[in-house]
Amino acid sequence: MSEGTAAAPLGTKADPIVFDHESPEYAARWAEEFRAIRESRCPIAWSGAHGGYFVPSRYHDIVAIAQDSQTFSSAKQVDALTGNVTGGVLIPTIPVPTAYPIETDRPAWDAYRGFINRRFAPKAAEARRDFARRHASLLLDQVTETGEIDFVADLTGPLPAIVTMEMMGLPLADWRDFAEPLHEIIYTPKESPEFAGVALRFQAMFDRCLVELRRYRELPPQDNLLSAFAHEPFEGRLLTDDEVLGYCNNILSGGVDTTTALTTNVLVYLWRNPDERQRLIDDPALLPTAREEFVRFFAPQHAVARNCTRDTEVGGVPIAAGDRIYMPWGAGNRDPAVFEDPDRIDMARFPNRHIGFGAGAHRCVGSFIARVMFEEMIKQVLARIPDYRIDFARARRYRSIGIINGWMNMPATFTPRPRLSREAPG
């Protein structure tokens, strides 16, 4: 955040702060930017970027907004005639179909979220642990003999894609057709020459979801999400194709690259801090508290947006109907009023009321399966290639981390080891 010339900006609409979550400055200094806003005269400040939006910086303000989903809407409106899109959870708004349930409000949200809750419950996530472990191991088998890995391309990207595809009932043999576009769509700049190709491959993924949905409609019910979408009654009817695609969009886009980003950031941290790496190896019982601390610290899903539906006030700041709000979970997670020494990773931190999985109604439905996938990837790396060394000079961060705090690649080397299996992942 720029402090202005004569005096720091007030952070009001008349005197906005200079803040853009899509900028390289944000990627480099986001924690400092939020500290400055938090300590300023206006801890819920107005930025003029992207048509203007509020930036709350304190934990309690962010939670208060997330918990009042009537006033602070997530719903997206698509004009049937013009195709114009307003609202939704992304700043800037992009013209893609509504994601379910994340871009719906109560009472519709209750029905959409209720329809999938059971399939993401702790027991359902735990039931996938062996599958996640086996695939993390098979993915490592592809590289262990070479002594070289790109963590993102070879492990942290593919594993969440494969596990999520298995939950959905998508064909695992084609995991590359999903893992790659889900990652590329996040980091490829929209104005770059590559974007058109990435967008086509991203769209092909949803075309494939539709083909599979139609196939499941012809088959007896099976135990996966697409089959449930095809057969189970929703409010006394079957879901439309658009609703199913909205679910696919939310579950695939919301679930895969977030877990990739978390695990990649943690692998970097453990490489930079060999004592911490050894501590996790020596004491695996630390993993659950360490995992929550990593979600707090890195906030892999950095933020979403909300849309104010009526004139109101939060923390003394007036917010008007129609105003947009950027909801930085990462800022709340670094608030010293809630977390002691918030800019330090404490793998034993407990309690840890972080908001890395959100807060309020829309809190992440995939948090349990995300935890399972993360743990199995980290455990496999620490068991099989514990001496990995990251070639950080060749690592590239996302140009914009305002939505996902991730890395395009993460090359590393390690002492080569025999593979455990000749089986291919997927």
Ligand code: HEM
């Ligand atoms: C470390 C990994 C993950 C992080 C940090 C994360 C973070 C979040 C956050 C912050 C939200 C709240 C969004 C809001 O308030 O608008 C959310 C919602 C959601 N997440 Fe995750 N997520 C992760 C993994 C997953 C996975 C693995 C899945 C599915 C396979 C998933 C599916 C969803 C869905 C469907 C929602 C929308 C829930 C609703 O609107 O009711 N997430 N996630």
